[in-house]
Amino acid sequence: MSGLAGIPIKIEQASGKLASGNVEPLLHEIGHALEQLIEVRKASIIDLRGVPLAPGEEDRILEFLGTGEVRAEFEASGLSTVNESRFPGVWVVTHHDATGDVMSRLIEITLVPEILCSQVEELRDSHERFALGVRFMGEPTADGIRSG
Amino acid sequence: MRDVLVGDYLRGRGVSRRSLLKFCAAAASWMALPPTMAQEIAAAIEKARRPSVIWLPFQECTGCTESITRAETATLESLIFDAISLDYQHTLQAAAGDAAEEARHQAMKENWGKYLLAVDGSIPLANPGYSTIAGVSNLDMLLEAAKGAAAIIAIGTCAAFGGIPAARPNPTGAVAVSDLIKDKPIINVSGCPPIPVVITGVLAQYLTFGSIPDLDRLGRPRAFYGQSIHDRCYRRPFYERGQFAESFDDEGARKGWCLFKLGCKGPITYNSCATIKWNGGTSFPIEAGHGCIGCAEPNFWDKGGFYEALSVSRWGTFGTVAAAAAVGAAAGVASAALARHRQAKAPEGESR
Numbered sequence: 360m361s362g363l364a365g366i367p368i369k370i371e372q373a374s375g376k377l378a379s380g381n382v383e384p385l386l387h388e389i390g391h392a393l394e395q396l397i398e399v400r401k402a403s404i405i406d407l408r409g410v411p412l413a414p415g416e417e418d419r420i421l422e423f424l425g426t427g428e429v430r431a432e433f434e435a436s437g438l439s440t441v442n443e444s445r446f447p448g449v450w451v452v453t454h455h456d457a458t459g460d461v462m463s464r465l466i467e468i469t470l471v472p473e474i475l476c477s478q479v480e481e482l483r484d485s486h487e488r489f490a491l492g493v494r495f496m497g498e499p500t501a502d503g504i505r506s507g
Numbered sequence: 508m509r510d511v512l513v514g515d516y517l518r519g520r521g522v523s524r525r526s527l528l529k530f531c532a533a534a535a536s537w538m539a540l541p542p543t544m545a546q547e548i549a550a551a552i553e554k555a556r557r558p559s560v561i562w563l564p565f566q567e568c569t570g571c572t573e574s575i576t577r578a579e580t581a582t583l584e585s586l587i588f589d590a591i592s593l594d595y596q597h598t599l600q601a602a603a604g605d606a607a608e609e610a611r612h613q614a615m616k617e618n619w620g621k622y623l624l625a626v627d628g629s630i631p632l633a634n635p636g637y638s639t640i641a642g643v644s645n646l647d648m649l650l651e652a653a654k655g656a657a658a659i660i661a662i663g664t665c666a667a668f669g670g671i672p673a674a675r676p677n678p679t680g681a682v683a684v685s686d687l688i689k690d691k692p693i694i695n696v697s698g699c700p701p702i703p704v705v706i707t708g709v710l711a712q713y714l715t716f717g718s719i720p721d722l723d724r725l726g727r728p729r730a731f732y733g734q735s736i737h738d739r740c741y742r743r744p745f746y747e748r749g750q751f752a753e754s755f756d757d758e759g760a761r762k763g764w765c766l767f768k769l770g771c772k773g774p775i776t777y778n779s780c781a782t783i784k785w786n787g788g789t790s791f792p793i794e795a796g797h798g799c800i801g802c803a804e805p806n807f808w809d810k811g812g813f814y815e816a817l818s819v820s821r822w823g824t825f826g827t828v829a830a831a832a833a834v835g836a837a838a839g840v841a842s843a844a845l846a847r848h849r850q851a852k853a854p855e856g857e858s859r
Contacts, residue, residue, distance in 0.1 A: 379741045404542040406535070408788060411741040411781060413763070436526040454529045460787025463533040465542055473546070474532075478524040480514075480553070 379413040382420060389449060392468035396448050402469035417464070424451060424466075431475055437462070441472050513590045513714060514553025520589060527552065530711075537708040537783055538730040548715050552590065555714040559614055559622040562596040563652060565645040566638040566672050566681055567628025571663040572598045574700035575707065591710060594622075597640075608641050615655050623713070624656035626684050629665040629672045633680030649687060658692040658719055659684060662706060667695035667726070668805035675809050685726060692719045695726040699802035702783050705731045723777070725805070731783075736773035736799050739781035742766070760796060770814040771798025778803040 385405070392403035407417060425445035432440045437456040444451055450467040452474065477485075517527060531548040535541065540548070564572070576599065593599065594614035595607065602610055615622065626649065631637040635644030653659060661684040664670040672681035685693050696709055709728055712720045720728040737743065745751070745765040752759035752766055765771070773781075776799050780791040792799055798814075801807040811819075 380744055402543075406542045409536055409539070409542075409782060411739050411743070413741045414794065433525060435523050435529060437529070439525075439529060454532060456787065458787070460789070462529065462787070463536055465532065474525060474528055478528075480524050484518070 379411055379416060381410050381412055382416050385410055385420065386423065389466060389468060393446070393448055396468050396470075400470075402467070404468075405466040407464040407466060421451060424449060433475075439474070441475055511557050512553065513555045513557055516557055517553075517590060522589070524549070533704070534708055534711045534715075537704050537779070538712055539733070540730075548711070551715040551717075552711065555590075555717065557590060557592045558657075558713070559618040560591045560593050560625055560710075561611060561614060561622055561652060561656075562593065562625040562627070563640075563645075563648060564597050565626060565628030565649070565666070566631050566679065567663065567665050568671075569598060570700040571627040571666075571706070572596070575703045590714060591623075594618075604641070615652065619655040621657050622655065623710075624652050624659045625662055626659060626666045627662040629669050629679075629681035629683060630687060631672070631679035631681050633678070637679045646687070649684065653688045653691055656691055658694065658713075659688060660694045660696060660709060661685065661726075662696050663701060664697045664699045664802060664805075664807070667697040670699065671808055673806075693726055694719060694722065694728060697725070697727055697732070697803040698778060699807075701803075702731075702779055702785060704783055705779060727777070727803075731779045732777040732803065734777065736776050736778060736781050736793070740773055740793055741781070742793060755796070763796075766793060766796075766798040768816050769798050770800075770812065770816055772801035772804070772807070772813075772817060773799040774817060776801040776804050 385407075388405060392401075392405070395401040395403065407420070412420075427443040427445045427447060429443040430440070431442070432438060437454065437459070439452070439454045441450060441452050443449070448468055448470070450469065450472050452465045452467055452472055454462045454464075456462050514527075527549050528545055531545040531552070532542060534548055535544050592614075595611040597607075600607060600610075628638070628645070630645045630649055632646065635646060638645045640648060661667045665672060665681070666684050669677075669681050669683045669686075672679055673683075685695070694709060696706055698705065708731060709720065712728065712730065720730060723729050723732055725732075737746070740746075742763060742765050745763070746767060750759060750762075750764040751768045752764045753768055754760065755769065760769075767774070771793065773793065780799070781793070784791045784794070800813045801810070
């Protein structure tokens with residue numbers, strides 16, 4: 360026997376009777392949240408990791424949601440992806456840490472997930488750095504190389 | 508107390524607000540708060556002042572420190588570690604010997620009455636020489652440091668309840684922090700070891716709300732220890748249907764059925780393993796095919812074998828155990844109803 364392949368025990372993936380029974384209720388919750396978004400523009404967030412799911416069920420949910428037109432990613436202490444599902448208004452947001460582990464996976468029912476927006480708290484610092492950059496554009500830097 | 512806001516400190520280290528929001532989204536999940544609260548948590552953490560934390564390691568295996576730290580790469584959980592001012596920690600600090608002890612005394616003096624005291628490991632009382640730091644017994648060091656602490660976080664089952672050192676016959680006379688300190692708030696973060704994010708989550712909770720979290724009867728934060736493993740276990744429907752693995756390699760084990768008969772202590776163990784899981788949310792013991800051993804509960808080493816079912820072990824009367832297993836407000840309430848419906852329709856031979 361060598362390696363994992365030599366271990367004669369294999370867990371079957373959850374399906375049908377073997378499932379946790381939480382997939383359908385979760386999908387109904389997403390549907391209800393979509394109704395709320397349409398009628399009163401109320402955004403919702405569902406934490407996929409907060410629901411007990413059997414192995415394979417999270418994949419089933421993500422497979423059902425699929426991917427739509429918009430795919431965005433950003434790097435902030437690890438990669439994060441923000442994908443609109445094939446159902447406009449339903450987004451899948453996955454946050455990874457610096458080692459690539461999934462920190463959280465959220466289903467956001469909204470027009471645009473807020474995390475994609477520039478952060479208001481950073482705008483003043485952004486303006487200061489921008490103004491400084493413009494002011495010194497074209498001037499030699501300490502190592503004699505011109506910038507801009 | 509360091510007079511620097513956490514938000515300013517993090518920005519100075521190049522941590523963007525999106526990074527903080529990512530962490531707060533995960534923290535909301537850990538604390539069982541609505542995910543929509545991530546923005547509010549971020550705002551609260553940014554405005555908090557960096558608390559001084561002094562970490563004293565006593566009679567321990569260093570597993571709790573290993574749990575929370577990553578030797579090779581930083582993770583977002585280390586962000587909250589950056590948000591605090593960790594002024595003394597044996598495994599992580601660069602200083603050693605007299606310099607380290609001087610740094611500890613200096614931090615205690617500057618932040619007297621305001622620092623957080625983190626303790627891992629039990630405290631031996633049979634002989635002070637069993638565990639010392641710089642020639643000072645754990646008992647004396649704890650009593651001295653506790654006087655100036657705002658609160659004490661007892662990290663790991665050893666510090667919270669005595670743990671493995673306190674297992675029969677307890678040769679070192681090991682006791683928990685709460686057995687010795689009676690006049691300070693103590694937060695017990697039990698587990699052998701605790702889940703890393705539970706440790707950082709408690710710190711995040713303290714930074715967010717500026718106060719001790721709501722605690723259960725054993726002094727553990729309800730946000731992380733408020734529900735039993737059984738309440739949130741994805742195999743709960745199998746328990747409800749009476750589908751149990753009888754041995755580790757039988758058909759039930761391969762199909763992922765309930766591990767109650769193989770000694771799982773999930774029904775009376777309170778922790779977040781079933782939701783937060785381990786190794787970045789990869790899995791937890793039950794999902795890997797092994798029953799819960801109850802490591803977040805007091806005296807888990809002395810309550811019978813890990814492979815004895817609760818009904819025959821020493822964790823309580825069968826009535827107590829059965830009641831604990833039956834009561835629970837899990838998301839599986841709907842799944843239980845669905846499970847019963849399925850059991851009624853199951854072909855012969857699939858259900859017991």
